[in-house]
Amino acid sequence: MPAPRVGLFATCLTDTFYPSTARAVVRLLERLGCDVDFPMDQTCCGQMHYNTGYREEARSLAAKYAKVFDGYDAIVAPSGSCGGMVREIHPELHGTSDAFARTYELSEFIVDVLGVTDVGAYFPHRVTYHPTCHSLRMLGVGDKPLALLRAVRGLDLAELPAADTCCGFGGTFAVKNADTSTAMLGDKMRNVLNTGAEVLCAGDNSCLMHIGGGLSRLRTGVRTVHLAEILASTEEEPWAATP
Amino acid sequence: MGSNPVTWLGSPVFPKAAKAALADTQLRRNLRKATHTIRDKRTRVVSELPDWEELRRAGEAIKDDVLSNLDTYLERIEAAVTARGGVVHWARDAREANEIVLRLAREAGTDEVVKVKSMATAEIGLNEALEAGGIRAIETDLAELIVQLGHDRPSHILVPAIHRNRSEIKEIFQREMAEKPVSDEPRELAEAARRHLRRKFLSAKVAVSGANFGVADTGSIVVVESEGNGRMCLTLPEVLITVMGIEKLVPTWQDLEVFLQLLPRSSTAERMNPYTSVWTGVTPGDGPQQFHLVLLDNGRTDALADRVGRQALRCIRCSACLNVCPVYERTGGQAYGSVYPGPIGAILSPQLVNDMHDKQAASLPYASSLCGACYEVCPVRINIPEVLVHLRAEAVEAKGRTPESVGMAALGWLFADARRYENAQKVGSLARHLAPSGRISSLPWPGSKWTSTRDVPTPPAESFRTWWRRNRG
Amino acid sequence: MADARSVVLGRIRRALADRPAAAAIPRSYDVTRPLGDLVELAAERIADYRAEVHQVASADVPAKIASLLAARGARRMVGPVDLPSSWQVDGAEWLIDSPSLTIDQLDAADGVLTGCAVAIAETGTIVLDGGEAQGRRALTLVPDYHLCVARADQIVGIVPEALARLEPTRPLTFISGPSATSDIELDRVEGVHGPRTLHVIIAT
Numbered sequence: 048m049p050a051p052r053v054g055l056f057a058t059c060l061t062d063t064f065y066p067s068t069a070r071a072v073v074r075l076l077e078r079l080g081c082d083v084d085f086p087m088d089q090t091c092c093g094q095m096h097y098n099t100g101y102r103e104e105a106r107s108l109a110a111k112y113a114k115v116f117d118g119y120d121a122i123v124a125p126s127g128s129c130g131g132m133v134r135e136i137h138p139e140l141h142g143t144s145d146a147f148a149r150t151y152e153l154s155e156f157i158v159d160v161l162g163v164t165d166v167g168a169y170f171p172h173r174v175t176y177h178p179t180c181h182s183l184r185m186l187g188v189g190d191k192p193l194a195l196l197r198a199v200r201g202l203d204l205a206e207l208p209a210a211d212t213c214c215g216f217g218g219t220f221a222v223k224n225a226d227t228s229t230a231m232l233g234d235k236m237r238n239v240l241n242t243g244a245e246v247l248c249a250g251d252n253s254c255l256m257h258i259g260g261g262l263s264r265l266r267t268g269v270r271t272v273h274l275a276e277i278l279a280s281t282e283e284e285p286w287a288a289t290p
Numbered sequence: 291m292g293s294n295p296v297t298w299l300g301s302p303v304f305p306k307a308a309k310a311a312l313a314d315t316q317l318r319r320n321l322r323k324a325t326h327t328i329r330d331k332r333t334r335v336v337s338e339l340p341d342w343e344e345l346r347r348a349g350e351a352i353k354d355d356v357l358s359n360l361d362t363y364l365e366r367i368e369a370a371v372t373a374r375g376g377v378v379h380w381a382r383d384a385r386e387a388n389e390i391v392l393r394l395a396r397e398a399g400t401d402e403v404v405k406v407k408s409m410a411t412a413e414i415g416l417n418e419a420l421e422a423g424g425i426r427a428i429e430t431d432l433a434e435l436i437v438q439l440g441h442d443r444p445s446h447i448l449v450p451a452i453h454r455n456r457s458e459i460k461e462i463f464q465r466e467m468a469e470k471p472v473s474d475e476p477r478e479l480a481e482a483a484r485r486h487l488r489r490k491f492l493s494a495k496v497a498v499s500g501a502n503f504g505v506a507d508t509g510s511i512v513v514v515e516s517e518g519n520g521r522m523c524l525t526l527p528e529v530l531i532t533v534m535g536i537e538k539l540v541p542t543w544q545d546l547e548v549f550l551q552l553l554p555r556s557s558t559a560e561r562m563n564p565y566t567s568v569w570t571g572v573t574p575g576d577g578p579q580q581f582h583l584v585l586l587d588n589g590r591t592d593a594l595a596d597r598v599g600r601q602a603l604r605c606i607r608c609s610a611c612l613n614v615c616p617v618y619e620r621t622g623g624q625a626y627g628s629v630y631p632g633p634i635g636a637i638l639s640p641q642l643v644n645d646m647h648d649k650q651a652a653s654l655p656y657a658s659s660l661c662g663a664c665y666e667v668c669p670v671r672i673n674i675p676e677v678l679v680h681l682r683a684e685a686v687e688a689k690g691r692t693p694e695s696v697g698m699a700a701l702g703w704l705f706a707d708a709r710r711y712e713n714a715q716k717v718g719s720l721a722r723h724l725a726p727s728g729r730i731s732s733l734p735w736p737g738s739k740w741t742s743t744r745d746v747p748t749p750p751a752e753s754f755r756t757w758w759r760r761n762r763g
Numbered sequence: 764m765a766d767a768r769s770v771v772l773g774r775i776r777r778a779l780a781d782r783p784a785a786a787a788i789p790r791s792y793d794v795t796r797p798l799g800d801l802v803e804l805a806a807e808r809i810a811d812y813r814a815e816v817h818q819v820a821s822a823d824v825p826a827k828i829a830s831l832l833a834a835r836g837a838r839r840m841v842g843p844v845d846l847p848s849s850w851q852v853d854g855a856e857w858l859i860d861s862p863s864l865t866i867d868q869l870d871a872a873d874g875v876l877t878g879c880a881v882a883i884a885e886t887g888t889i890v891l892d893g894g895e896a897q898g899r900r901a902l903t904l905v906p907d908y909h910l911c912v913a914r915a916d917q918i919v920g921i922v923p924e925a926l927a928r929l930e931p932t933r934p935l936t937f938i939s940g941p942s943a944t945s946d947i948e949l950d951r952v953e954g955v956h957g958p959r960t961l962h963v964i965i966a967t
Contacts, residue, residue, distance in 0.1 A: 063715050180663075225616055260747075264745045341791075347791075
């Protein structure tokens, strides 16, 4: 069986602010035997536009996505939110396309398509996992990310209380309803701190940017690490917080 | 502006109202406790039914059928109720419905009516209209009584006084009742309400109710309740006036087998609520001998005309979406400025008001992080996030050109072309030199709305695409 | 000026210009369910709502009625016109609803005794339809104590089975435990305006 040809959809946020996550995805998927490509014409899925009420801008970005990611066996995004936008909303904006239907969030792709839960990772830290709303309720990834984390050697997984409650990011919600968003963030941070974890992990850099922004402001000493970076980390090549 | 009393005149836009509510620490605690209590109970009682998802799908389809053939079913229920000795009235809007009820109460020769808890009558401001016409409306549901005696506003669909805790309720009762409660034990407070209303029930001539369901085929009306105040109102007075939103129908008696399972488990999180009453027109020798059914539009047909938004009319007012909503849990219901708070309110109120130039109504679809918890629990599968986003697009259109729309268009222009986008990335990464610590703690407006409580990561030395080009290109 | 009825119906027809095709209703939900011993389940679920349940053989119903009334000290009991004479036990005065009792008479009574139309095991619900041994609705509402006799053959498993047995145009009351409220801190307490005590005798 030839190596699956995977198009990496980095997402605009990860491409711009969290390149280490996208590099981790490349490393991880190549380690798992995929042929990874990054089509340079990709930009943004249009979720921010769509969710804020700017449907037309979102529509043209959906069309762009269909064109850019045409012809891959699978498209993988390190984001449940952008992955959900592509798979659930793009067809409604642009009509059906293989590019939309073949788009997976990272943990889905590894567990469902590659059929792997132990990716051979090593990450000797106490970690708690926040399941992001869109990965949970739009894509239905369920416990797949947790199954992947449980198989990571050295990782001490702490259960996050009220895990499935939103952190308050919600895209432009965080700015339009900053006070309510902050109240939600406060509760999420309290739950994170109560686990005693040194690392908060999630599958979406947008939510991590939000919770991490709060944890950093309060100098809590808890850092945020994307799931891909934990799974890419091995004893030979440990994860390093390079910006 | 504000011609439809579904939103309260003079309410601030949601973010502003939320700011005030968020600062009320007692409110925060009360809401947290109540929503978490009911949330966990709902999960338990729903997981008991092996066919819950099938019931949801049936509930959704039955309601869609009602909405697709609403004219037919309304004519059908009208004929059935009339044949059984009831009188059917039609009301285009709140004012007309209030006039009908006022006229009927006056014809019955009474100066006070007892009321069963009803969202429809709250929506049209019936109590105030009756008051203005010289008729006292007495709320008999415990939570409605708490709101009424506290000169307060409701904050929840099922439990209008959810924002009050037991000691606050005790204070209200001690201030307003002749026979005062002696403690803040819920049992004692319920007892106080019983004493306070008992005489009223036994002597009332006219009752006003809403309806949970109306069966088109048979003309049967269903009221679902817990305390027995409903039964009192529906059974003892001579005259019963029911105000029912036109979307409250189910086609057949058999269809109730779905909703009498979905509703109690979703609302009070019980296998079955204590009392459900069903009556059809007038039954000689049993219950009110005069029955009036008022069919209320009040903006529902506007919502019906919206192909995406009309699904909000499936709502059976269970309030499950409020109880799981992370926004509602923190702001409470009054911040929504409407009798319909929470996620369902955020999509229903603006559609009933039907004016996206109304700033308060237009702010409601944004009162959500789109987390989707509401859609997950909705017993009739209303895709609330979908409707929220749909209404946001309408709000954007109504606003026309704003700094935001200009910014969004600019961003759209950047994203349309990978090269433009990459150049912008490079400009952004210059910010590194302003915040060498790896975090940015303050940005100019509107970024300040973020940085007032959260740091921003500094852009990295190179974007991923630059790295890819260097290493793989 | 058009009347409200034709205006509203006209608005609906305009709103439905697209006449969304009604899909068939997917009725794949259960219309019955194997629940084991329905009498046991009904007893457990009715009791779950803080109602008292007693299972007795049919022949022993009168004796059970007598002992329950004696234990409460209930002396003035209301009954529908067709209350079985064997249930009208000694030790209590029976106020039969013929001619119709006044509301004050109902309010002054110690309790009411009725049969029922249907009982739903899964939800712990009894349903009254004004039929045999039940009387009009006010009888079971105003007195503070309701004693209800359900025959084992009146018990069904789940809600759809109950609705299939009921005639919708009769006045129906579904009763699940004594009156209750969750209006204070969303925590349930029993006993508000309806009867504060419900006893159910299941006759097997």
